[in-house]
Amino acid sequence: MKSKRKRMIIKLISYLLLIFFSVAFLFPFVWMLMTSFKSNVEMLRPDFIIPKLRFENYIRAMTVIPFGRYTINTLIITAFNMVGTVLSASLVAYAFARLRWKGRDIWFVVMLATMMLPSQVTQIPLFIVFKNLNWLNTYLPLVIGSFLGGGAFNIFLLRQFFKTLPNELAEAARIDGSSEIGIFARIFMPLCKPALATIAIFSFMGSWNDFFGPLIYLTDPNKYTIALGLRAFKGYSGIQWNLLMAASIVTTLPSLILFFSFQNYFVKGITLTGIKG
Secondary structure (H helix, E strand, C coil): CHHHHHHHHHHHHHHHHHHHHHHHHHHHHHHHHHHHCCCCCHHHCCCCCCCCCCCHHHHHHHHHCCHHHHHHHHHHHHHHHHHHHHHHHHHHHHHHHHCCCCCHHHHHHHHHHHHHCCHHHHHHHHHHHHHHCCCCCCCHHHHHHHHCCCCHHHHHHHHHHHCCCCHHHHHHHHHCCCCHHHHHHHHHHHHCHHHHHHHHHHHHHHHHCCCHHHHHHCCCHHHCCHHHHHHHHHHHHCCCHHHHHHHHHHHHHHHHHHHHHCHHHHHHHHHHCCCCC
């Protein structure tokens, strides 16, 4: 009886902690949403009471800056990064997980070691390289890296997933005369959809919210992304924070829609990658 009561108390405390942290994490988003519907005068009030929902704030926010152009620019960069990351990371991960070649484990450790390097360390050399290639003020510096491996973390995640798949599948395909590329494309890729969806979500959110990269490489306002557009928003609209919050809500929606649409794949991809070392 005491053990049952103890378990109930622990469960109650756990639920209370989860509710508390959920409210704490949701509070900034709720405040941003409420502010986006207020006028400049109502915005100064510390409460959440909104006398009138001002949907015109969203219309004004979309017209103050060329939001449509910034959205198209961001979608182009994000689409190329998603395709490049999924394709290149899966190829490299397959080579590390399923192929046997000299120095494979050593190079895998070297690749993992690159995760300990801050991105700021390589920023200046990369900038010099892209400048010498005359790629400044183009989208190439923002997308070319995704086609050259896709990132050490993504490779590691996919490698762990590939290692969970049975060897008998590849052996049966080799007996039937399939090439290694055929085994990769027709057998392993369809089986690792949860991991690929996880990588695609990470890539989308990273590209969609990237501010530092476009800030360094893009100088033409017509090529700005949404992140740069939000930074310039204050210069366009003065101190109209309600319009800035409305634009921020619209910017956040694609990430939320993508995450909740593919959350089952996301959770499955994260959990299955640790089944087998």
